[in-house]
Amino acid sequence: MTDQHIEAGLRSLRRPAPAGLLDAVLDRLGLGDAYVRVEGPIGPLFVAFGRDGISLVERARDAGDFEATFRAMFGRPVRRIDRAPVLIQRVIDARLWGRRRLSGPPPVDLHELPEFEQQVLRKVLEIPRGEVRPYAWVAAELGRPLAVRAVGNAVARNPIPFVIPCHRVVRSDGRIGEYGAGGPTAKRAVLEAEGFDTTELERLPARGVRFIGSDTTHVYCYPSCRNARRITPRHRVPLRSADVARQAGFRACQVCRPVDAPFRAA
Amino acid sequence: MAIAENDPLCARLADGLDEAFPELVVQHQQLVFGIAERVVGDSAAEDVAQEVFVRAYRALGRYPAERVRELRLRPWLGRMTINLARNTLRGRRPTTDLADLADLADHPQSTENGPHQHAQRREERRMWARLLAGLPPRYRLAVALRHVDELSYAELAETLGRPVGSVKSDVHRGIALLRAAYDAEQRGIAQEAS
Numbered sequence: 001m002t003d004q005h006i007e008a009g010l011r012s013l014r015r016p017a018p019a020g021l022l023d024a025v026l027d028r029l030g031l032g033d034a035y036v037r038v039e040g041p042i043g044p045l046f047v048a049f050g051r052d053g054i055s056l057v058e059r060a061r062d063a064g065d066f067e068a069t070f071r072a073m074f075g076r077p078v079r080r081i082d083r084a085p086v087l088i089q090r091v092i093d094a095r096l097w098g099r100r101r102l103s104g105p106p107p108v109d110l111h112e113l114p115e116f117e118q119q120v121l122r123k124v125l126e127i128p129r130g131e132v133r134p135y136a137w138v139a140a141e142l143g144r145p146l147a148v149r150a151v152g153n154a155v156a157r158n159p160i161p162f163v164i165p166c167h168r169v170v171r172s173d174g175r176i177g178e179y180g181a182g183g184p185t186a187k188r189a190v191l192e193a194e195g196f197d198t199t200e201l202e203r204l205p206a207r208g209v210r211f212i213g214s215d216t217t218h219v220y221c222y223p224s225c226r227n228a229r230r231i232t233p234r235h236r237v238p239l240r241s242a243d244v245a246r247q248a249g250f251r252a253c254q255v256c257r258p259v260d261a262p263f264r265a266a
Numbered sequence: 267m268a269i270a271e272n273d274p275l276c277a278r279l280a281d282g283l284d285e286a287f288p289e290l291v292v293q294h295q296q297l298v299f300g301i302a303e304r305v306v307g308d309s310a311a312e313d314v315a316q317e318v319f320v321r322a323y324r325a326l327g328r329y330p331a332e333r334v335r336e337l338r339l340r341p342w343l344g345r346m347t348i349n350l351a352r353n354t355l356r357g358r359r360p361t362t363d364l365a366d367l368a369d370l371a372d373h374p375q376s377t378e379n380g381p382h383q384h385a386q387r388r389e390e391r392r393m394w395a396r397l398l399a400g401l402p403p404r405y406r407l408a409v410a411l412r413h414v415d416e417l418s419y420a421e422l423a424e425t426l427g428r429p430v431g432s433v434k435s436d437v438h439r440g441i442a443l444l445r446a447a448y449d450a451e452q453r454g455i456a457q458e459a460s
Contacts, residue, residue, distance in 0.1 A: 003441060010414050013395055013414045017295035018299065018312050021315055022295060025291050026287075029287070081285050082285070
């Protein structure tokens with residue numbers, strides 16, 4: 001029995017601290033949430049995050065206002081730090097700038113929101129960069145095709161704009177629609193910053209075109225769907241509605257899953 | 267014993283307590299929890315560990331930056347943990363007995379080996395926990411701080427507030443007692459087998 005043997009035996013008694021200890025301590029000290037100022041596509045943003053992920057994003061104006069908003073929403077303070085933790089920085093790079101891909105949905109803390117709003121925002125997370133979907137699409141995807149207005153309200157209250165791309169949700173009639181983080185002008189600017197041609201976006205629906213079909217594959221899509229953008233000009237078929245498309249023998253794209261708005265006004 | 271270089275984490279704590287504090291918890295939670303667990307037992311250890319860090323944060327906020335820069339965090343936190351754990355124990359019986367300590371050894375550690383080796387490791391950990399728990403308190407604490415938590419002798423002396431020579435001799439004495447207890451146990455096993 002050497003000393004090394006005894007010492008190795010004693011070392012084996014080390015065990016890790018409980019997983020929740022750090023969070024419990026930071027919560028007790030009010031250090032659980034922090035925020036950073038980062039550059040966003042249309043100007044600087046404040047991004048707040050806690051242990052469950054990003055919890056609040058606003059365009060950076062007054063830090064005191066932002067901290068007050070946070071406290072009002074979550075009932076606890078938030079502290080400013082200079083640099084985002086690595087995981088949060090990755091999300092910022094991926095979602096705000098498209099500089100990298102995430103392996104899954106980004107960590108976002110939506111716990112304070114009603115269940116339906118959470119569903120809406122998680123669905124909006126799926127809309128790819130460079131594409132848009134109508135409010136009616138979100139409603140249909142959630143199995144609530146008539147809840148277009150409720151979807152609009154939920155999107156308007158998105159506490160995590162830019163990261164959850166509510167700017168990619170537009171009206172079925174082609175108008176760009178309202179935007180919680182600065183109105184239609186800001187919405188247009190964010191889309192343009194993502195390389196999206198908003199003039200084109202509005203041009204098609206103004207002529208009554210809602211979908212684009214391919215006369216070779218007989219698949220129809222939302223115009224911004226990556227499959228629609230691949231159709232060469234001479235094979236593009238403008239379509240007024242999903243009904244018309246089906247009657248003409250087209251089937252819906254499995255990527256963008258296009259749907260008609262339940263009523264023309266939406 | 268040479269005075270160690272200032273810990274870079276201390277400089278960061280002095281510059282921005284709120285930003286650096288989570289790092290302090292990450293780096294020291296195993297130490298603080300481990301000490302707390304050996305004094306108060308498994309069930310109360312997490313509460314003690316939380317309280318240590320909360321108090322550490324408040325103390326760091328009060329200390330002048332120069333003092334924070336020169337802190338030796340491990341002994342500082344270690345001493346705080348021992349004091350707080352002992353205060354927690356005061357007025358109630360310790361929950362730690364031999365069986366508890368053996369349970370502590372039940373944690374999953376490495377899974378890279380097969381189930382047989384895993385079971386054997388666990389048996390060994392149980393044995394060491396039992397032998398350690400059998401030491402007189404004075405030696406038990408010194409041995410555990412030195413060889414489980416792996417404090418240096420200088421850190422150990424500072425944690426216990428005693429001279430280095432004195433804590434060294436406690437550790438050596440404790441190890442000698444452990445060896446004797448181990449040998450006695452092996453002889454017992456051998457006799458049973460024969």
